[in-house]
Amino acid sequence: MPAKNFVVSALKEKALHFRKEILEVLHAAGSGHPGGSLSAVEIFISLYFYKLNYRASDPHWEDRDRVIVSKGHCTPVVYVTLAEAGFFPREELKTFRKFGSRLQGHVHHKVPGVEFNTGSLGHGLSVANGIALGARILDKKFKIYCILGDGELQEGSIWEAAMSAAHHKLQSVCAIVDNNQIQENGLLREIKNVEPLAEKWRSFGWHAIEVDGHDFNQLKKALDEFDSVQGKPTVIIAHTIKGKGISFMELKAGWHGKAPNKEQLENALAELGGKASWT
Amino acid sequence: MDMKPTRDGFGEELVAIGKENEKVMVFSGDLEDATRAEFFKHAFPQRFFNMGIAEQDMVGTAVGMSLMGFIPVACSFAVFLTNRAYDMLRLDVCYNEANVKIVCSHTGLTVGEDGASAQCLEDFALMRVLPNMKVVCPVDYIEAKKATRAIVQQEGPLYLRTSRAPFPILTRTEDPFIIGKANLMRKGKDVAIIACGLMVYEALQAADILKSMEIDAQVLNLHTIKPIDEAAICEAAQKAGAIVTAEEHQLFGGLGSAVAEVLGRLCPAPLEMVAVQDSFGESGSPQELLKAYHLKDLDIVAAVKKVLKRKAGGT
Numbered sequence: 314m315p316a317k318n319f320v321v322s323a324l325k326e327k328a329l330h331f332r333k334e335i336l337e338v339l340h341a342a343g344s345g346h347p348g349g350s351l352s353a354v355e356i357f358i359s360l361y362f363y364k365l366n367y368r369a370s371d372p373h374w375e376d377r378d379r380v381i382v383s384k385g386h387c388t389p390v391v392y393v394t395l396a397e398a399g400f401f402p403r404e405e406l407k408t409f410r411k412f413g414s415r416l417q418g419h420v421h422h423k424v425p426g427v428e429f430n431t432g433s434l435g436h437g438l439s440v441a442n443g444i445a446l447g448a449r450i451l452d453k454k455f456k457i458y459c460i461l462g463d464g465e466l467q468e469g470s471i472w473e474a475a476m477s478a479a480h481h482k483l484q485s486v487c488a489i490v491d492n493n494q495i496q497e498n499g500l501l502r503e504i505k506n507v508e509p510l511a512e513k514w515r516s517f518g519w520h521a522i523e524v525d526g527h528d529f530n531q532l533k534k535a536l537d538e539f540d541s542v543q544g545k546p547t548v549i550i551a552h553t554i555k556g557k558g559i560s561f562m563e564l565k566a567g568w569h570g571k572a573p574n575k576e577q578l579e580n581a582l583a584e585l586g587g588k589a590s591w592t
Numbered sequence: 593m594d595m596k597p598t599r600d601g602f603g604e605e606l607v608a609i610g611k612e613n614e615k616v617m618v619f620s621g622d623l624e625d626a627t628r629a630e631f632f633k634h635a636f637p638q639r640f641f642n643m644g645i646a647e648q649d650m651v652g653t654a655v656g657m658s659l660m661g662f663i664p665v666a667c668s669f670a671v672f673l674t675n676r677a678y679d680m681l682r683l684d685v686c687y688n689e690a691n692v693k694i695v696c697s698h699t700g701l702t703v704g705e706d707g708a709s710a711q712c713l714e715d716f717a718l719m720r721v722l723p724n725m726k727v728v729c730p731v732d733y734i735e736a737k738k739a740t741r742a743i744v745q746q747e748g749p750l751y752l753r754t755s756r757a758p759f760p761i762l763t764r765t766e767d768p769f770i771i772g773k774a775n776l777m778r779k780g781k782d783v784a785i786i787a788c789g790l791m792v793y794e795a796l797q798a799a800d801i802l803k804s805m806e807i808d809a810q811v812l813n814l815h816t817i818k819p820i821d822e823a824a825i826c827e828a829a830q831k832a833g834a835i836v837t838a839e840e841h842q843l844f845g846g847l848g849s850a851v852a853e854v855l856g857r858l859c860p861a862p863l864e865m866v867a868v869q870d871s872f873g874e875s876g877s878p879q880e881l882l883k884a885y886h887l888k889d890l891d892i893v894a895a896v897k898k899v900l901k902r903k904a905g906g907t
Contacts, residue, residue: 431683436684443655445656446641447657477646
């Protein structure tokens with residue numbers, strides 16, 4: 314079970330550490346996705362170290378809250394989170410993207426704590442809905458969180474799923490949009506604008522909450538608000554910055570899917586105040 | 593001869609299975625009237641989900657429900673499910689090894705008057721290339737019932753092809769049906785015709801015609817395209833020495849291709865393939881279309897004559 318005490322200074326410390334680890338893991342792998350991992354650090358920390366019910370030693374505990382990572386390329390933040398939460402040894406992070414490793418380039422359920430394989434965008438929300446429908450039949454009370462990218466919202470299947478969740482009144486579903494503004498080749502608003510997001514989701518019958526996705530207090534408040542929403546699904550639109558925390562990565566499309574080299578890693582770690590302790 | 597669509601066999605048996613197994617849930621892309629999933633809807637409205645005209649969402653939702661221990665059966669026309677929702681079938685169903693059953697009606701040219709857009713001629717190719725997916729095409733109404741039961745009983749992803757048009761009933765309730773095991777429909781020593789679905793009937797008709805020419809044709813019902821019955825195919829190839837395949841599907845990638853892969857790897861023999869020749873269909877009655885696209889008994893006879901020449905020539 315996660316620690317339920319919500320101490321912002323401790324969470325901020327964790328976020329700093331996560332960013333260092335994410336960059337080190339990516340550098341060791343030689344490839345991967347920094348931008349959308351760095352943008353989602355506070356989201357994942359708020360879930361796994363404040364909100365979620367889970368048992369790291371029993372990943373298939375039937376009453377656990379479910380997390381479907383629909384933006385399946387953000388494996389660095391997912392794996393760093395799961396290692397920190399105790400699902401697997403931190404040492405294993407060094408095998409990320411290596412042949413024979415459980416830590417596949419995109420999330421895979423052979424990693425303890427990962428529910429579902431993704432990597433093609435636009436898949437996770439329907440799966441989350443299906444879990445919620447099944448849970449309703451079985452009278453299970455757990456929650457289902459689905460982590461979406463903003464670029465992913467260009468996929469039509471997301472809106473099919475958005476209609477389904479509202480139609481079936483899936484109040485146990487909480488979609489969290491990592492609204493980091495950048496997709497592989499540039500700004501969403503220049504390539505294919507998905508805004509206005511809150512209005513879109515509301516018009517689809519969802520309860521929409523907008524937060525600063527790097528502000529733990531706002532994330533906590535939104536996650537708690539979701540618990541009290543009745544008769545409709547909830548979306549938390551987390552306004553974030555792709556590549557958050559590293560000056561030369563922030564809002565740069567080139568850092569969607571590229572690992573830092575040695576010099577870039579050193580520069581990034583210097584900005585964050587030094588190496589992560591695990592290496 | 594009694595005629596009934598295989599989709600009816602599916603729809604009726606699904607209700608029987610639903611009574612026995614409360615884990616079975618049915619998903620529809622608003623075509624349950626046509627796929628016959630509506631029989632289940634009427635029997636178990638609480639376990640039936642019409643996901644609207646949204647096949648991608650239907651597959652993903654079915655997969656999510658399978659993660660809760662249910663056995664979802666997702667149904668639509670084959671073009672909409674196997675084609676449009678392909679990425680979901682690949683990633684959500686097959687890559688995740690989800691215990692989801694995909695059942696599609698409206699396959700082959702016998703869809704008829706709706707024309708090419710609705711006539712799925714590529715489902716075998718699309719489904720059999722996916723790791724973890726199994727592919728079944730019953731020969732008639734009775735076999736469709738057995739196949740429906742078999743796919744629900746077997747863990748993991750399975751694809752079941754049913755059809756809109758009534759097919760002649762060729763099997764009996766007591767006949768065996770095992771996924772992956774071909775059924776011998778007629779013995780013969782000169783040539784083996786390997787077919788599935790409606791084309792087994794055409795093959796039997798062809799065998800009658802061939803008999804009058806003193807050609808003794810074996811007919812094999814290859815109701816499972818994957819996993820393919822290598823032993824039965826090789827036995828046919830070795831005993832008859834020549835093979836003709838027949839299917840209501842494109843030439844490329846279907847049953848004929850699957851048989852060719854077995855022959856090429858394990859037991860080479862001359863092969864002719866009766867299939868749609870890399871074209872779309874069109875509107876018309878099933879019989880008009882089967883004739884126009886060369887999927888009739890006489891087309892199989894012509895293919896047999898061709899393959900026997902090659903057999904005699906030692907190629």
